Amino acid sequence: MEQELEPPFIIEQIKRAGPFSMDSDHYHDTYEIYYLLAGERSYYINNLIYTLRKGDLIFINKNELHRTTSKGSVRHERILINFEEDFLQKTLANYDLSIPFLTTQSLLLRPGVHEQGAIESILFSMLKEQEEHRSQQIPYLQTLLIQLFIEMNRVQEISREPIAPESSEKQLKVYEMIDYLQAHYVEKLTLEQLSETFFISSTYLCRLFKQTTGFTIVEYLNYIRIKEAQRLLQSTNTKVTTIAENTGFDSIAHFGRVFKQIAKCSPLQYRKQNR
Template identity: 65%
Template sequence: MSAVPFFEIEQIKRTGQFNMDSDHFHETYEIYYLLAGERYYYINNRIYALQVGDLLFINKNQLHRTTSKGTSNHERILINFDDLFIQSVVEMVVNRLPLFQGESFLLRPSVHEQGRIVDLLYMMLREQQEDSLWSTPYLQALLLQLLIILGRIREEKPEPVLPEDNETQRRVYGIIEYLNTYFAEKLTLEGIAENFFISATYLCRIFKKTTGFTVIEYINYVRIREAQALLRDTNWKVTKIAEQTGFDSIAHFGRVFKQITKRSPLQYRKQNRPE
């Protein structure tokens, strides 16, 4: 049975404080467009302050989360799609457009550019809701238009929108780099805090406030992301992968893996290994 291409677009308006608590990395591309309000967005080890009209392109398997900033109300449009959905134009899109060649990034389009982007987003929303004849190729054509516009904006504005960078955030960035480097080792809150000459309580507070994750959540996501790569790319036994990614037991590894990916390690390997 062949895989089904995946595309989803949704518009959500939220009132009151909201911090994202769903899965925080996935094997689809994501486009996040802020229609109203303000948000903090943690992505790729940095924090961005989003304003109305900002657009984030998030690459596959990159850890991310949004949290509240300023006014509690916000409205956004979110697109998720996979490689299979754009397979017919992969050579043009993935191999030529700069969007897919590196890290995730934030764009700040002009008012005119915002208008064109919002028009395309609403056309996608209507098409998905109506589910008319030839809906999939029509959505593919709309997505291709959007990706080309984003590629042009990025080429014309080579200076990136920089992440937030105050003293506390710089300290958290250092902690993130440390965790990304030493995730496979036996880590404790006390040991991490001691390495940065702060208390464990202070470590937990600034990390959660800055990224939206607890320290333990973050370590688990980094470990599971590495485990996914090993399950896809090696023939190692699951027990060895658990050891190599810092888990103290196969039971703990299996429990955390299923909590994050909604599959067991063996199910993930079966679904993601080439035949």
């Protein structure tokens, strides 16, 4: 009987001829690998902004906030892989393989031309396998994923040209804002207060943050708060009302609305599903 490919592993290739920026904040409880086949992209991850060019690869760990936006030439083409924890563990079960980047927040790689060829060969094999729906598809994809991990390990070991974050004066100012939001998210923050803290008008502050990261300040602040709420729901027995207060929300109703918008379930449902 043929084995259907289920959501635990998905790979897709997309080519866009016009400008495209993600219009929503983005993090998930699956692992992600992003490979840029052509063009340029601005990529926001781990509080920093990177300029990606052809051949760059990013591994994103679970629940890492990230977003891509247009950069330079509007045309771009990319391959994206998403896979769940269970798929990963079953993939690794029969291999004695060390994969250091699985325990870090993310991995950014800039492979050389030879390494790009090896990586693209694996990715196109994955795409072909997913499309054809042949027998024993899942184990075949698992072996390809192992090959991809090995190539990524080898590129990381060489590390000829690591991808450095952008560091213009404006971006450094935004990084400073992000650090402040992460340190003070429990407080009742206002645009007026942030404006006074960073000595710039609230209008310019909002525009600069959005242009640099792709997020509004409120969007980013809500994600910090909800990620902490998810951690508390999963690892403690603290009441939901207390968690709402301890993560900076002014009411349980507001907390519930934002939590469901981001996590796609209620706080109590999240606790039940992740225990």
